[in-house]
Amino acid sequence: xxxxxxxxxPSPNCLPPRWCSGFVSRMRYMxxxxxxxxxxxxxxxxxxxxxxxxxxxxxxxxxxGTLRPAALATSDVQSVLERLGSDGxxxxxxxxxxxxxxxQAQFCLDVGELDQxxxxxxxxxxxxxxxxxxxxxxxxxxxxxxxxxxxxxxHQTSRFCSATGxxxxxxxxxxQRACSSNGIIYYPKxxxxxxxxxxxxxxxxxxxxxxxxxxxxxALAGFCDMGESLEEALCREVAEEVGLExxxxxxSSSQHWPFPHSSLMLGCHATVSPAHTQLQVDHAELxxxxxxxxxxxxxxxxxxxxxxxxxxxxxxxxxxxxxxxRLITEWTKQQLLKDTDQNQRPGSC
Ligand SMILES: NC(=O)C1=CN([C@@H]2O[C@H](COP(=O)(O)OP(=O)(O)OC[C@H]3O[C@@H](n4cnc5c(N)ncnc54)[C@H](O)[C@@H]3O)[C@@H](O)[C@H]2O)C=CC1
Ligand SMILES: [Mg+2]
Numbered sequence: 001x002x003x004x005x006x007x008x009x010p011s012p013n014c015l016p017p018r019w020c021s022g023f024v025s026r027m028r029y030m031x032x033x034x035x036x037x038x039x040x041x042x043x044x045x046x047x048x049x050x051x052x053x054x055x056x057x058x059x060x061x062x063x064x065g066t067l068r069p070a071a072l073a074t075s076d077v078q079s080v081l082e083r084l085g086s087d088g089x090x091x092x093x094x095x096x097x098x099x100x101x102x103x104q105a106q107f108c109l110d111v112g113e114l115d116q117x118x119x120x121x122x123x124x125x126x127x128x129x130x131x132x133x134x135x136x137x138x139x140x141x142x143x144x145x146x147x148x149x150x151x152x153x154x155h156q157t158s159r160f161c162s163a164t165g166x167x168x169x170x171x172x173x174x175x176q177r178a179c180s181s182n183g184i185i186y187y188p189k190x191x192x193x194x195x196x197x198x199x200x201x202x203x204x205x206x207x208x209x210x211x212x213x214x215x216x217x218x219a220l221a222g223f224c225d226m227g228e229s230l231e232e233a234l235c236r237e238v239a240e241e242v243g244l245e246x247x248x249x250x251x252s253s254s255q256h257w258p259f260p261h262s263s264l265m266l267g268c269h270a271t272v273s274p275a276h277t278q279l280q281v282d283h284a285e286l287x288x289x290x291x292x293x294x295x296x297x298x299x300x301x302x303x304x305x306x307x308x309x310x311x312x313x314x315x316x317x318x319x320x321x322x323x324x325x326r327l328i329t330e331w332t333k334q335q336l337l338k339d340t341d342q343n344q345r346p347g348s349c
Contacts, residue, residue, distance in 0.1 A: 037172035043105040053127040095174030108148030195221040197327040207289035215316040243280030255323040
């Protein structure tokens with residue numbers, strides 16, 4: 001078995017907009033807000049807030065009937081909270097997540113201590129589970145919600161120092177917490193996860209976990225063990241879950257994923273020998289895994305609505321925002337190109 005990691009430049013839509021004018025100044029401004037509590041508080045007063053309720057984001061319906069995250073002016077959020085009987089201190093629990101042009105900072109805030117329906121009515125929106133939201137949202141704000149939820153969850157579960165047992169206190173941006181007794185600083189935690197679309201040259205391999213929505217299959221994924229490289233983790237996960245040995249690995253792109261806790265998903269393509277494609281699925285990890293043809297994948301990519309109970313079983317793919325979807329789309333394009341090349345070769349009919 002051998003593996004090779006080739007770093008290729010992801011397609012432009014995977015990259016942060018660093019060539020847009022103002023990118024450097026925005027990044028430096030964000031960095032300053034993480035270090036300077038007074039500047040961050042002032043940015044919060046002039047900024048925008050995405051509200052969450054018990055980690056579910058607030059979405060609003062657009063005039064075109066689509067959903068988008070509600071980016072509310074901090075002053076409006078402040079008035080709503082005051083009307084609902086909360087004192088002004090709640091807004092200060094916002095966490096910094098992004099920055100618009102003209103250095104307008106964006107924050108996320110969980111108002112789970114207030115009545116959900118009252119906030120929804122006051123803000124003309126609905127709090128929706130983040131997983132469901134990611135299936136429905138098409139806007140560029142989806143990653144901001146994922147980041148916001150991950151940061152909010154980290155603060156909710158990191159209130160005590162694991163060395164002293166004392167309370168920890170956050171900075172204004174919410175980018176770190178410090179122990180009140182010995183000053184140890186804690187930063188938000190992420191787990192590296194490998195995700196791989198395995199191909200035998202003609203078909204691609206997808207797996208299904210019991211908790212997935214009806215009909216959904218995805219690329220194989222798994223947490224990296226301590227001490228492992230990306231390549232080692234990929235080879236181990238594929239061997240464990242489906243009993244195959246990888247021949248080659250190509251890096252595609254990465255993604256932050258907030259479920260179940262924060263992960264950094266490292267997305268790759270891999271190949272196995274067409275002579276060794278027999279699967280031995282570990283049913284403790286996967287409900288099923290199987291090879292899918294290009295035709296099956298292209299039909300699934302066209303589906304607009306998820307299969308319902310009672311429908312004939314149809315393949316349903318992860319949402320557009322998931323790196324798994326990106327890997328599947330990249331593989332499909334590559335296969336279609338290969339087919340076109342073969343058909344254009346002299347002598348092909
Ligand atoms: N964004 C995307 O396109 C996709 C994301 N994923 C994500 O990938 C992640 C990993 O996939 P799985 O197949 O579940 O992983 P997995 O194959 O490693 O199995 C999960 C098990 O690994 C163990 N584990 C080891 N280290 C862990 C850690 N740091 N945190 C939690 N559990 C750990 C636990 O026993 C857990 O039950 C999942 O969180 C899933 O949400 C999965 C598929 C698609
Ligand atoms: Mg897995």
